[in-house]
Amino acid sequence: MAHYEYEFEVLALSAGGYSLFGGVGIRTEGHQEVIRSRAAAGWRYVGYLPSVQRASGHIETIELVFEREIEQE
Numbered sequence: 001m002a003h004y005e006y007e008f009e010v011l012a013l014s015a016g017g018y019s020l021f022g023g024v025g026i027r028t029e030g031h032q033e034v035i036r037s038r039a040a041a042g043w044r045y046v047g048y049l050p051s052v053q054r055a056s057g058h059i060e061t062i063e064l065v066f067e068r069e070i071e072q073e
Helices: 031-040
Strands: 003-018 024-028 044-053 059-070
Touching: 003 031, 031 044, 031 059
Parallel strands: none
Antiparallel strands: 003 024, 003 059, 044 059
C-alpha cells in the first residue's frame, strides 16, 4: 500500500471588479506558478482548502494541498 506525505502552500485571494452574478469578484494570483513549481519538484496538486474566511463568506486565503509518494520502511 502506498504512503504519501503532504505539504500546504498558502495563497491570498484578492477582491476586485464584479462577477457575472453581481457583487465583487474574487481573484487568485500566483496559483499556476506554485502548482507548476511543485510539480517540477515531484509533488502532485490534490486540492485546496479555505484557511481564512470572513463571517460574510468572503474567503481571504486558501491552502493548496500537494502530495507525493514516499518510500515505505
